[in-house]
Amino acid sequence: MQFWLPTVFLVAIYRGQKSDAAMMRAIMLLALLVAPASCQREERDLTGSVPEKPAAGIEQSVLHPGDGNNPAPARSKYEETAFDVAEGKRLFQWFNCSGCHFNGGGGIGPALMDDKWFYGSSIENIVATIKEGRPNGMPSFKGLVPEKEVWQLAAYVRSVGGFVAKDVAPSRNDDLNAAPAENRAPTPSPFNGKGP
Amino acid sequence: MKDTSPPVTSGLRDTELDDATLDRLLKKTWETPKGLYGWLATVDHKAIGRRYIVTAFIFFLLAGLAAVAMRLQLAVPENQLVGPDLYNQLFTMHGTTMMFLFAVPIMEAFGVYLVPLMIGTRNIAFPRLNAFSYWVYLSGGIMLWVAFALNTGADAGWFSYVPLAGPEFGVGKRSDFWAQMVTFTEVAGLAVAVEIIATIFKQRAPGMSLDRIPIFVWSMLVTSFVILFAMPAVMIASTMLILDRLVGTHFFNPAEGGDALLWQHLFWFFGHPEVYIIFIPATGFVSAIIPTFVRRPMFGHLAIVLALISIGFLSFGLWVHHMFATGLPQLGESFFTASSMAIAIPSGLQIFCWIATIWGGRPIFKTPMLFVLGFIVTFVLGGLTGVMVASVPLDLQVHDTYFVVAHFHYVLVGGAVFPLLGAVHYWYPKVTGRMMGEQLGLWSFALIFIGFNATFFPMHILGLQGMPRRVYTYMPETGWAGTNLFVSLSSSLLVAGLILFAWNAVKSLKSGAAAGDNPWDAPTLEWATSSPPRSYNFSRIPVVSHREPLWAQRQFLDVVSGLRVDARELVSGTVADAAPQLREPSVDNSIWPFLSALAVGATFIGSIFTPWAVVWGGIPIAIGLIGWFWPKGNPEDEE
Numbered sequence: 001m002q003f004w005l006p007t008v009f010l011v012a013i014y015r016g017q018k019s020d021a022a023m024m025r026a027i028m029l030l031a032l033l034v035a036p037a038s039c040q041r042e043e044r045d046l047t048g049s050v051p052e053k054p055a056a057g058i059e060q061s062v063l064h065p066g067d068g069n070n071p072a073p074a075r076s077k078y079e080e081t082a083f084d085v086a087e088g089k090r091l092f093q094w095f096n097c098s099g100c101h102f103n104g105g106g107g108i109g110p111a112l113m114d115d116k117w118f119y120g121s122s123i124e125n126i127v128a129t130i131k132e133g134r135p136n137g138m139p140s141f142k143g144l145v146p147e148k149e150v151w152q153l154a155a156y157v158r159s160v161g162g163f164v165a166k167d168v169a170p171s172r173n174d175d176l177n178a179a180p181a182e183n184r185a186p187t188p189s190p191f192n193g194k195g196p
Numbered sequence: 197m198k199d200t201s202p203p204v205t206s207g208l209r210d211t212e213l214d215d216a217t218l219d220r221l222l223k224k225t226w227e228t229p230k231g232l233y234g235w236l237a238t239v240d241h242k243a244i245g246r247r248y249i250v251t252a253f254i255f256f257l258l259a260g261l262a263a264v265a266m267r268l269q270l271a272v273p274e275n276q277l278v279g280p281d282l283y284n285q286l287f288t289m290h291g292t293t294m295m296f297l298f299a300v301p302i303m304e305a306f307g308v309y310l311v312p313l314m315i316g317t318r319n320i321a322f323p324r325l326n327a328f329s330y331w332v333y334l335s336g337g338i339m340l341w342v343a344f345a346l347n348t349g350a351d352a353g354w355f356s357y358v359p360l361a362g363p364e365f366g367v368g369k370r371s372d373f374w375a376q377m378v379t380f381t382e383v384a385g386l387a388v389a390v391e392i393i394a395t396i397f398k399q400r401a402p403g404m405s406l407d408r409i410p411i412f413v414w415s416m417l418v419t420s421f422v423i424l425f426a427m428p429a430v431m432i433a434s435t436m437l438i439l440d441r442l443v444g445t446h447f448f449n450p451a452e453g454g455d456a457l458l459w460q461h462l463f464w465f466f467g468h469p470e471v472y473i474i475f476i477p478a479t480g481f482v483s484a485i486i487p488t489f490v491r492r493p494m495f496g497h498l499a500i501v502l503a504l505i506s507i508g509f510l511s512f513g514l515w516v517h518h519m520f521a522t523g524l525p526q527l528g529e530s531f532f533t534a535s536s537m538a539i540a541i542p543s544g545l546q547i548f549c550w551i552a553t554i555w556g557g558r559p560i561f562k563t564p565m566l567f568v569l570g571f572i573v574t575f576v577l578g579g580l581t582g583v584m585v586a587s588v589p590l591d592l593q594v595h596d597t598y599f600v601v602a603h604f605h606y607v608l609v610g611g612a613v614f615p616l617l618g619a620v621h622y623w624y625p626k627v628t629g630r631m632m633g634e635q636l637g638l639w640s641f642a643l644i645f646i647g648f649n650a651t652f653f654p655m656h657i658l659g660l661q662g663m664p665r666r667v668y669t670y671m672p673e674t675g676w677a678g679t680n681l682f683v684s685l686s687s688s689l690l691v692a693g694l695i696l697f698a699w700n701a702v703k704s705l706k707s708g709a710a711a712g713d714n715p716w717d718a719p720t721l722e723w724a725t726s727s728p729p730r731s732y733n734f735s736r737i738p739v740v741s742h743r744e745p746l747w748a749q750r751q752f753l754d755v756v757s758g759l760r761v762d763a764r765e766l767v768s769g770t771v772a773d774a775a776p777q778l779r780e781p782s783v784d785n786s787i788w789p790f791l792s793a794l795a796v797g798a799t800f801i802g803s804i805f806t807p808w809a810v811v812w813g814g815i816p817i818a819i820g821l822i823g824w825f826w827p828k829g830n831p832e833d834e835e
Contacts, residue, residue, distance in 0.1 A: 039346040039347045039348055041348075041368055041369065042346070042347045042348045042368045042369070042370065043347065044281045046279070046280065046281060082367040082368035082369075083367050083368065085367075086364075086367035166805075166806070167369055167805055168368075170363075170364075170367065171363030171364070171440075171441050171442070171444060172363050172364070172440075172444040172446075172449070173363070173364045174358075174359050174362060174363075174364045174448070174449045174450065174451060174456075175364075175449070175451045176451045176452060177444070177446075177449075177451075177452060180444060181363070181444050183442075183444075184443070184444055
């Protein structure tokens, strides 16, 4: 009965060869057979910049939040990948986002851990906010922060708000901890009847 | 749960039965029923021991394949075959599987199979716990490898140092799976340790006083005590790690009053005895094989037993030598240098006793003996580099280099795998009733011995040249390319030898020469019964009056009588003299250990994702344990 284990292993070795799309599909199929959970969570894209193109139209978005007609955007792979969210957590400090937003509780800039989103809470909205800036203080970081890192930052901001799955959200830092880590944050209730 | 054995008030004894009737009745009482239910419910130590051995060898194969992948990657500089992320998982899975899922379980497995036979009893103590431990071990191992197949393989090294494996840098669930795998295997390991200690202390055949216990049984006894005191440390550590990661405790967070070095202390307080948990049974194999193949009793039996016990004690006083590079106080470093060198004394004592035994006998160079000789050579080399890295100045230079990799493969493969392969050849006829092929055995030994040395000896040089361990590639300018290519090519010899060994083992199952009860003319009790042993091990429990019972009484063995044949019973005796005290009932087959193990496994896996799994998982575990311990109405304590 244990004979399937070597098969699993050989498949896992082949997984490294990304070019082989058929093999990748076979692996995904096998993964689906072995366990229902997909493991986007564990991907680690170390190849540098592979930016995910934002959906067309987001960058021209109006200043008010969704008018109810926008289709819910698909979840980005960045907010489903633990590595990217954790990178975003580091970048959040390194780019001094905490200078205004503090550790998500808000200060000079608005809080990120509550359920109030002036410009939309989807990752595309947050990416647009980082890149384009917003009135009354949020600067534009377009061209200053690499595209991939913007997405990682946005994924982290989503986790601060509790919108990221608990097994993907970062745990505590080896540091002084003023509040529970993102993987223990409560999921916010829908705002004005709209889901996050 | 149906209880098939009717309550018996006045049991039939074996006193006045002829041999055929006795065997028929004992078979009815002890046999494992056919079919899936019997397969899942059996508590026969031989069935479980066989399973443990086969499963551990499958994990050995998987970990070996991981090593092959690493050697392919390192064969040439700047190789693109395996990326850094997968490489991290590969070396972690290799080390973790070899240590937790292969080395320790297989040593315990040999104990589970052999100890009851060698001391002349019918089953291990706590047989249901034994079944439970196997299922827990199996689920832990499968969990780790399924996680690896899903790109969630542990990737922080087999000792998972924090902060790398901690909540900040060990992102995702990889280290959680590692930590829970530790919990699985340690639960299984502790269970087996308790069983073996109780079996050896209380169930020895009448007359097998302490000075007549075979050395292999002594080695399992010492190992079990080491397990008992070492493994809780790593269970606590891995639980702390998972708590840090999952619920945000601060055990290893210096900023909040925790301590990152606490991990290293707790881990190595287990991790160093772990080496001896693997090594002590291996020396037991050697001490069982040598007398048989040199045709004389062991030279210095008492000295070897005392050496085993002192290794057991000393193994707890060395752990800091893994941590010389952490900046400890100098007094501590000096102390642990001294204690590390001190353990060479009992180890050396054993080696001299073995050499003296071989010297004073007439060696027969069959495959098991060849592996023992290979062990002595290889282990002495590993021991010498061990004395080298025990000294702080040298250790600081070679820490985390391939020198250390070479050293511990010499002691672990040389010190444990060589005796293990010898032991497989030696006891294969007892377990299967057939001999392994001698010609293939010779070839596999030659390939493994040459392949091993050609693979790992150059790693000493690579380490001294500065090649760090756990790097997925290196630059051509480093000048390590030629040696690495040589190592990778040599490893194919080692692999070929292991494939030959596996082929030999599989082929001999069907076509090996019939073995008979005692093909090697060996002196210990396991050779007094049939090959393979019947479900009740011995028709009548032997009485031991000599250290080598089968050599002292060649025609017939004295036996005791008076045990019931219509219910499972065995002889329980005093700890020191093995004077019979009780007819002790032994439990029947049960499905509940399997079900309990499933519940425990589901709880452990669930607790990787939410702490609430511990609460909700408590319910099925409680149901499992209630079913397990539900009174059966048998008059068990009538004596």
